[in-house]
Amino acid sequence: MTNPTERAIFLQAIEEDNPDERQAYLDSACGSDAALRKTMEELIAAHDQPAALLDHPIGANRSLPSFAAPAPAELVDHIGMQIGTYTLREQIGEGGFGLVFVAEQESPVRRRVALKIVKPGVGSKEVIARFEAERQAVALMNHPNIAQVFDAGVTADYRPYFVMELVRGLPITEFCDEKQMDVRERLNLMIDVCSAVHHAHQKGVIHRDIKPSNVMVTLHDDRAVAKVIDFGVAKALDQKLTDKTVYTRFFSMIGTPLYMSPEQAEMSSLDVDTRSDIYSLGVLMYELLVGATPFDRGRLDSAGLDEMRRIIREEEPPRPSTRLSTLTAERIRSLGLQNHGAGASQSRSLSSDLRGDLDWIVMKALEKDRTRRYDSAASLANDIRHYLNGEPVTARPPSKFYQFQKFARRNRVVIGTATLVGCTLVLGTAASLWQMSEAIHERNAKDEALRDAMIAKTEAIAAKQKVERFAEGLTVANELVASGQTHANSGQWKEAARDFDAAVEIQPSYDLPRVQRAQLFSRLRLWPEAAQDYAIALDTGARTFQPQWWGVPALFLYQGYTQEYRQLAEQYQTQLLNEPERPHWLLIRGLAASDTTESSIDRKAISDLAHVWLWQREFEPPRRENRSRSSDDPRKRDYLGRLPPTEDSPLSVCQYSTGLAELRTGEYESAAELLLDAASDHRWPANYIVDSPLALAYHHQGNSELARQTLDRASQNLKKQLEKLQRPSQMARSSPWFDLIEALLLHEEACRTITGTQSTLRPQLDQLRQASLKLIEQG
Numbered sequence: 001m002t003n004p005t006e007r008a009i010f011l012q013a014i015e016e017d018n019p020d021e022r023q024a025y026l027d028s029a030c031g032s033d034a035a036l037r038k039t040m041e042e043l044i045a046a047h048d049q050p051a052a053l054l055d056h057p058i059g060a061n062r063s064l065p066s067f068a069a070p071a072p073a074e075l076v077d078h079i080g081m082q083i084g085t086y087t088l089r090e091q092i093g094e095g096g097f098g099l100v101f102v103a104e105q106e107s108p109v110r111r112r113v114a115l116k117i118v119k120p121g122v123g124s125k126e127v128i129a130r131f132e133a134e135r136q137a138v139a140l141m142n143h144p145n146i147a148q149v150f151d152a153g154v155t156a157d158y159r160p161y162f163v164m165e166l167v168r169g170l171p172i173t174e175f176c177d178e179k180q181m182d183v184r185e186r187l188n189l190m191i192d193v194c195s196a197v198h199h200a201h202q203k204g205v206i207h208r209d210i211k212p213s214n215v216m217v218t219l220h221d222d223r224a225v226a227k228v229i230d231f232g233v234a235k236a237l238d239q240k241l242t243d244k245t246v247y248t249r250f251f252s253m254i255g256t257p258l259y260m261s262p263e264q265a266e267m268s269s270l271d272v273d274t275r276s277d278i279y280s281l282g283v284l285m286y287e288l289l290v291g292a293t294p295f296d297r298g299r300l301d302s303a304g305l306d307e308m309r310r311i312i313r314e315e316e317p318p319r320p321s322t323r324l325s326t327l328t329a330e331r332i333r334s335l336g337l338q339n340h341g342a343g344a345s346q347s348r349s350l351s352s353d354l355r356g357d358l359d360w361i362v363m364k365a366l367e368k369d370r371t372r373r374y375d376s377a378a379s380l381a382n383d384i385r386h387y388l389n390g391e392p393v394t395a396r397p398p399s400k401f402y403q404f405q406k407f408a409r410r411n412r413v414v415i416g417t418a419t420l421v422g423c424t425l426v427l428g429t430a431a432s433l434w435q436m437s438e439a440i441h442e443r444n445a446k447d448e449a450l451r452d453a454m455i456a457k458t459e460a461i462a463a464k465q466k467v468e469r470f471a472e473g474l475t476v477a478n479e480l481v482a483s484g485q486t487h488a489n490s491g492q493w494k495e496a497a498r499d500f501d502a503a504v505e506i507q508p509s510y511d512l513p514r515v516q517r518a519q520l521f522s523r524l525r526l527w528p529e530a531a532q533d534y535a536i537a538l539d540t541g542a543r544t545f546q547p548q549w550w551g552v553p554a555l556f557l558y559q560g561y562t563q564e565y566r567q568l569a570e571q572y573q574t575q576l577l578n579e580p581e582r583p584h585w586l587l588i589r590g591l592a593a594s595d596t597t598e599s600s601i602d603r604k605a606i607s608d609l610a611h612v613w614l615w616q617r618e619f620e621p622p623r624r625e626n627r628s629r630s631s632d633d634p635r636k637r638d639y640l641g642r643l644p645p646t647e648d649s650p651l652s653v654c655q656y657s658t659g660l661a662e663l664r665t666g667e668y669e670s671a672a673e674l675l676l677d678a679a680s681d682h683r684w685p686a687n688y689i690v691d692s693p694l695a696l697a698y699h700h701q702g703n704s705e706l707a708r709q710t711l712d713r714a715s716q717n718l719k720k721q722l723e724k725l726q727r728p729s730q731m732a733r734s735s736p737w738f739d740l741i742e743a744l745l746l747h748e749e750a751c752r753t754i755t756g757t758q759s760t761l762r763p764q765l766d767q768l769r770q771a772s773l774k775l776i777e778q779g
Helices: 004-013 019-030 034-048 050-055 125-139 172-178 183-202 262-266 274-290 297-302 305-314 320-324 329-334 344-354 357-365 377-388 400-410 412-427 431-489 493-506 511-523 527-539 552-558 562-578 585-591 603-619 634-640 651-664 668-679 687-701 704-725 737-755 762-778
Strands: 086-094 098-105 111-118 149-154 160-165 215-220 223-228
Touching: 004 019, 004 034, 004 305, 019 034, 019 297, 086 111, 111 125, 125 149, 125 160, 172 183, 172 215, 172 274, 183 223, 183 274, 183 377, 262 274, 262 305, 274 320, 274 357, 274 377, 297 305, 320 344, 320 357, 344 357, 357 377, 431 493, 431 511, 493 511, 493 762, 511 527, 511 737, 527 552, 527 562, 552 562, 552 585, 552 737, 562 585, 562 603, 585 603, 585 651, 603 651, 651 668, 651 687, 668 687, 687 704, 687 737, 704 737, 704 762
Parallel strands: none
Antiparallel strands: 086 098, 098 111, 111 160, 149 160, 215 223
8 A cells, every 4th residue: 555645545434433424435535536446445344354354465366355345243132132230222323333222220220321332343452442441531521511421341242331321412503403592592502512621621531523413412401401422532631541552543533524623634743632622612613603614514525635634724714704604594594593684684693793702712712723722611611701791802802992892882871971071071181191191001001911911821830730730640549549449359458558548648639549448448347547538538529329438327426427427417318308219228227327316317207218118128029030049149149248238138138227217216116026027037147237226126115134135145246246357368258347337336325225334345346456457567
C-alpha cells in the first residue's frame, strides 16, 4: 500500500464503526475510481478477517473470492437474555463494536436501564479496550446532564458490558426543531450541555465526539433536560482509564468530521486537549442557532480525505448571521421563530438577533488557534449567560463604547435622564477642563485594567496548578485504592493497609480511600479505626446508600459517635419512607440499633413498615423461575456469609429485624416471638445475635430469671465467636462484620439493663484486637 492516498483512505475507513457511514465515506473518497474502490474494499475485508488474508494475500490471485463481503459472525439472540440481574428487552442502538438494549433490572432496584455490550465475534483487544475506556469514562461522571452509570461487568462469554441511565429523548437539534424552541430556550439548553462537558473535563475526560446525536434531550416534568452520552472515543487526561492498551492507529482521525476541531483533523503529534471539545460545542451551538453546520455537509462528503482535512484546518466558516441568509423560510420556521413573520422578514429578524454578541461567542469557540478559544466549557456557558442577562460578553474586544452600549440597554431611563443633565453641564464647562478630565480618566482606567489583568492571570495560573495537582493526586489515590482492594481480597492485610494509608495521605478530603480503609478495619474487627474513617467520610459528603455503609450505625453507637449516628439515621429513615415498596432490612436494623428515643426517628412507622415487609416475605414470596435449590442458591450463600443480605434476605433475618423494631416500640411480647422464630434457624451463622435483644424482651416483660439465663447464653456464644475469630483462617469466612458489632452493642445494652454491670467480653475483645493488629503488622 505505497500510495499515500490509499493509506489515508484505508486508515480513515477502518475508523468508521457504522457500516453505512463507512460505505458513504468510501463513495466520497474513491469517487468513480473503480480500481481504487475495489482495492479499499479488499483491504478492509482483510483487516476484518486477518486469517483469510494469511491464506489468500490480496493481489496474489485475483481469481479467489473477494473479501468485500466477509462471512457474518454467529448470530446471537439477545432479546430475553439474562445478564446478571438484567433482562434484555429490546435493542435501541448499534455501533461498530457495541449493542445497546433496554434492560429490566430485577434487584436490588426494579427499573429499566440501558445496557451496552460488546458484539459477539468482534472482541478484539482494541475493541474491548475502547469499550472498557468508555465504560470507565462514564463511571467517573456524576452530573445531572450526563447519563449516569449504574453497573458494569463481564458476561459468561467474556464480553464486557455496562449499565447506565435509560435516556428516552431526541438529539438536541431535532428536539429544538420539533418543539420550535426560540433562541433563548436553545441557549439555555446549550448552557446545560456546557456544564456537563465542563464536569467531564474536571474529571479528566475529553469527549472528542460532541455532536447532536450524542446530546439527547428529554422532558422531565415538562422541562427540557439535556443528557450527554456516548464517551466511546473519550480520552483520559492525566489518568489511565483502562489497563488494556488502546492503540490509535498512526495517521488516523477520531471523531466526526463535521464537528471535529482542526487539531483533531491535523492527525499530527499535537496532543488533543479539552479545547477540542470547546470547538465541537461551538459547532453544536452554530447548528442550534442557524440550523446548519459551519461547513456544508454535502461539500465535506464529496471531498477527499486530504481536502476535507484542509477545509477544517484552514478555511474560516461564515458567521451565523451571515450563514442564516442562505436558509429557506421553511428552515427558519423550524427554528421556532414563526412569530417574526414569513419569508425574508423572518431571515432578517433572526439575523438581527444573531448579529453581534452571538456571532462573537460562536466564532470565539470556533477559532482555528485553540489558544484563542474559550479556556473552558464553563467560560463559554458564562458568556452565554452574560448575553441572556444583557451583560457584556468576553468574546469581543471590551471597548468603552461596547460596555456603555450594554449598560445603556439595561438602564434606558437612567441614561436618558443623565444624558440630558450632562449635556446641560457640559455646555458650561471649559474645553480645557474636559480634556484634562478625560485624560486622567483614561489613564486611571488603563492602569486599573492592567492591574486587573495581572491579578486575573496570576489567579488563573494558581488555579490551574491547583487543579493539576488535585487531578494527579486523585489518579494516584484511585490506583492505590484498587491495589488495596486486590490485596484485601487475597488476604494480604499488611499490603492492603499500606495502600489505603498512602491513598488517604495523598487525598485526605477524598472519601473513597477512607471508606475502603474503613471496610478493611471492619473486616479485621478494628472498630475504633473503622469508626473514625467512616465519620470523616460522612463529614466529606460520602454517599451512604451503598453496601459499604451497611452496619455503620451500630458501629457509630458502639464507638460513641452519637452525632454521626443521628445524621446517618435521618438519611436512612428518609430513604425507607420514600421507598416503602422496597425492603431494606439492614436500614431497619440500623435505625433500631439505638436504645434511646431519637426525636427525629419515627419508630412506630419503621416498625409498621417492617411488619408489612415480613408479611409479604412470609405469604407473598417473589416468583423465581427456574430457581435452583442446589448449593449455589444465593440465599444459602447468605447463610454462609459470602454475600451481604439484600431485599431477598433469609426469613430468619427478616424476623430478627422486625423483632428488633418491635422491641424499640415497646411491643415486648411480639418482639420475643419474632426473635425466637429467628433463633430457630440454625442455618443462619449469626443467630447468636438474637440472644441479647431476646433477654431484653424477657426483662421488660418482668421475667427476670429467663432474662438472666438468656443473657448468660448470649455471653457464652459471643465469647466462642470472639475466640474463633482470632484464627486467621476465619477472618474472611465468618458472617458479615456488622453482625458481630451489632451483637456486641446489644450485649452491652442488655448487661447494663438487666444486671447493671458492664459487658464481661473485654478480655476476648482485647485478644481479638491484638490478633488483628498482628495480621496487619506481619502480613
